[in-house]
Amino acid sequence: MAWIEFDHVTKRFEEVVAVNDVSFSVEKGEFFTLLGPSGCGKSTTLRLIAGLEIPTEGRVFIAGKDVTFIPPGQRNVAMVFQNYALYPHMTVYQNIAYPLTVRKVDRKEIDQRVKYVAENLQIHSLLQRYPMEISGGQQQRVALARAIIQTPNAFLLDEPLSNLDAKLRIEARSFLKHLHMELGTTVVYVTHDQAEAMALSSRIAVMDSGNIRQIGTPKEIYDSPADTFVAGFIGNPPMNLLEVEIIGYRVKLEDQLLEVPELVEKLLKPVDGKVTMGIRPEHVKIADRGELKGTVYVVEPLGAEIIITVKLGNQFLKVLTFEEMNISPGDVIGLNLNREKILLFDERGIRIEKRAE
Amino acid sequence: MIRKRRRPLTALEIVRYIVLIPILAFFLAPIVWLFVTPFSSRPSLSISLGKPTLSNFVRVFQNKIALLAFRNSLIIAVGTVVLVTVAALLAAYVLSRKKFKGRDILLYVLILFSSVVTGVAAMVPLFMMNLKLGLIDKHLGVILTMSGGLLPTSVFILKDFIDSISITYEEAALVDGSTPLQVMFRIFLPLSSRGVIVIAMLTFVNAWSNFLVPFILLRSTTLYPISIAIYTFFTEIGVPDIGMISAYSLMYTLPVIVVYLIIEKRFGFSFYGGLKA
Ligand SMILES: Nc1ncnc2c1ncn2[C@@H]1O[C@H](COP(=O)(O)OP(=O)(O)O)[C@@H](O)[C@H]1O
Ligand SMILES: [Mg+2]
Numbered sequence: 001m002a003w004i005e006f007d008h009v010t011k012r013f014e015e016v017v018a019v020n021d022v023s024f025s026v027e028k029g030e031f032f033t034l035l036g037p038s039g040c041g042k043s044t045t046l047r048l049i050a051g052l053e054i055p056t057e058g059r060v061f062i063a064g065k066d067v068t069f070i071p072p073g074q075r076n077v078a079m080v081f082q083n084y085a086l087y088p089h090m091t092v093y094q095n096i097a098y099p100l101t102v103r104k105v106d107r108k109e110i111d112q113r114v115k116y117v118a119e120n121l122q123i124h125s126l127l128q129r130y131p132m133e134i135s136g137g138q139q140q141r142v143a144l145a146r147a148i149i150q151t152p153n154a155f156l157l158d159e160p161l162s163n164l165d166a167k168l169r170i171e172a173r174s175f176l177k178h179l180h181m182e183l184g185t186t187v188v189y190v191t192h193d194q195a196e197a198m199a200l201s202s203r204i205a206v207m208d209s210g211n212i213r214q215i216g217t218p219k220e221i222y223d224s225p226a227d228t229f230v231a232g233f234i235g236n237p238p239m240n241l242l243e244v245e246i247i248g249y250r251v252k253l254e255d256q257l258l259e260v261p262e263l264v265e266k267l268l269k270p271v272d273g274k275v276t277m278g279i280r281p282e283h284v285k286i287a288d289r290g291e292l293k294g295t296v297y298v299v300e301p302l303g304a305e306i307i308i309t310v311k312l313g314n315q316f317l318k319v320l321t322f323e324e325m326n327i328s329p330g331d332v333i334g335l336n337l338n339r340e341k342i343l344l345f346d347e348r349g350i351r352i353e354k355r356a357e
Numbered sequence: 358m359i360r361k362r363r364r365p366l367t368a369l370e371i372v373r374y375i376v377l378i379p380i381l382a383f384f385l386a387p388i389v390w391l392f393v394t395p396f397s398s399r400p401s402l403s404i405s406l407g408k409p410t411l412s413n414f415v416r417v418f419q420n421k422i423a424l425l426a427f428r429n430s431l432i433i434a435v436g437t438v439v440l441v442t443v444a445a446l447l448a449a450y451v452l453s454r455k456k457f458k459g460r461d462i463l464l465y466v467l468i469l470f471s472s473v474v475t476g477v478a479a480m481v482p483l484f485m486m487n488l489k490l491g492l493i494d495k496h497l498g499v500i501l502t503m504s505g506g507l508l509p510t511s512v513f514i515l516k517d518f519i520d521s522i523s524i525t526y527e528e529a530a531l532v533d534g535s536t537p538l539q540v541m542f543r544i545f546l547p548l549s550s551r552g553v554i555v556i557a558m559l560t561f562v563n564a565w566s567n568f569l570v571p572f573i574l575l576r577s578t579t580l581y582p583i584s585i586a587i588y589t590f591f592t593e594i595g596v597p598d599i600g601m602i603s604a605y606s607l608m609y610t611l612p613v614i615v616v617y618l619i620i621e622k623r624f625g626f627s628f629y630g631g632l633k634a
Contacts (some may be wrong), residue, residue, distance in 0.1 A: 102533065
């Protein structure tokens with residue numbers, strides 16, 4: 001059995017369905033991320049694991065035990081809240097020690113472990129301060145320390161980086177990943193930031209309005225999104241999604257035609273008519289004699305890379321390139337699409353499977 | 358160097374002062390009297406110190422009823438404070454943290470009742486109720502009746518206060534392995550102590566100074582709190598002993614003043630008569 005398991009869990013708040021018939025399992029030692037836009041039910045899912053919410057339907061298992069109705073304190077999980085929830089009336093030391101104090105651990109042992117953890121997270125000089133007196137980054141480390149000092153079944157982290165400024169966030173991200181590798185403890189991580197999810201996770205569950213759209217490794221999710229929602233959520237900029245029409249072996253995009261016999265032949269079911277075509281910005285190349293013609297709309301240089309938005313009829317296509325280019329808005333340019341990387345989605349937005357090579 | 362010349366008062370300002378000064382004097386006079394007369398050797402209804410003396414206080418301490426009344430007031434006030442604070446805290450916690458059907462209506466009814474229960478209009482039913490329960494001439498009856506009057510407002514104020522404390526701390530503590538009691542004593546109570554202290558002090562001031570409820574429910578002079586004992590001094594001896602009454606009044610007022618000063622100092626805000634139940 002998996003380490004953490006959701007078995008058809010539904011959570012309703014009056015008429016809002018926050019989590020809708022969700023099933024997934026997390027293996028021991030995994031860094032599992034719940035990713036999705038705000039309000040999609042990530043926090044509720046995490047709180048269901050912690051025991052702060054009780055499912056309306058379904059079962060929750062942790063470490064092989066049915067914990068559906070077991071109170072939070074007995075689930076042996078450690079949670080880091082989005083606002084850290086450091087107890088304002090306690091010093092940093094007392095905060096970190098708290099989980100051990102309430103479990104009546106011997107005072108000397110508490111002292112040793114607090115000092116050890118604080119040393120590790122480089123907050124040992126702050127132990128006598130109050131949470132109000134330290135910076136956001138330090139507060140985040142204290143919250144982590146309070147989780148790490150326990151030896152929990154899992155760490156539950158609810159957007160722990162979202163309150164940090166951009167530079168600190170990238171640093172803390174690497175730090176978290178390193179910490180996970182060192183400790184090897186299972187992590188369930190919640191974020192709305194796809195880059196964070198990609199960078200940290202062993203596996204990602206993409207959520208949308210209470211449902212899980214796809215579970216997979218970052219690579220699977222990036223390369224083969226299950227539907228247009230996932231495709232449009234992952235990547236920066238995300239995948240281009242264009243309304244096209246399949247006519248025989250050709251794709252009709254606005255009023256341009258593209259020969260794609262290899263693609264159409266590989267599809268598992270015959271496709272005809274209107275579909276959505278997905279292609280990632282880095283799989284579009286600008287070429288003088290490209291198959292498609294478009295007008296440059298915006299050019300956004302980002303230092304290492306350039307994002308170019310091209311207008312094709314009434315639709316927009318983003319191109320990501322690392323080459324220096326002398327292009328300005330209004331120019332007509334040619335584009336080549338990497339055929340291998342083109343994905344098609346049916347009218348419900350579900351990706352149409354391709355035959356394996 | 359430019360010096361601001363003292364501007365002559367305008368006619369309007371002069372009129373304003375002429376009106377304000379008597380009003381100020383009118384309101385200040387009783388307070389001045391309260392602080393001066395107890396130390397006066399020839400106490401009277403006018404403000405005159407004469408030779409400062411402590412003899413008025415000595416007479417208070419020689420009066421048995423006066424001393425008993427102090428004890429009685431303390432019992433009633435502390436009893437009411439404990440009952441109201443504990444009950445209000447528990448009720449306010451649930452009203453703040455749990456959503457249930459009819460919660461808002463309940464809160465509305467609470468406000469409505471707060472002004473009715475100890476109002477003069479309710480005195481006859483309250484008397485009858487205490488009579489039926491055998492609580493006439495007992496401190497318990499006074500404590501329960503006053504608590505009933507003070508609870509609704511206290512619950513309401515505390516609920517508002519608890520609303521302002523994020524529930525995340527309690528949740529974090531639960532996940533950290535605390536039992537519900539540990540959450541209560543280690544997290545919730547320290548975080549809500551300000552609100553609790555304010556409620557306790559408000560209740561103390563109200564219970565300490567209440568005249569009507571003990572006056573109606575108590576019979577024996579030995580059970581009287583100060584608010585009533587003071588009143589009996591007027592008639593008991595035939596001629597009112599103004600020196601003793603004023604000394605006693607000062608002793609009676611001091612705890613209230615001290616409580617207000619503590620609140621003012623610790624919390625840096627003042628509150629208004631509107632909070633009184
Ligand atoms: N205690 C609650 N009462 C009512 N609705 C809630 C409660 N908690 C969450 N919700 C609703 O459930 C949905 C999912 O919320 P949440 O899990 O916090 O989303 P996320 O963390 O992905 O932003 C939202 O529509 C939210 O309004
Ligand atoms: Mg959330």
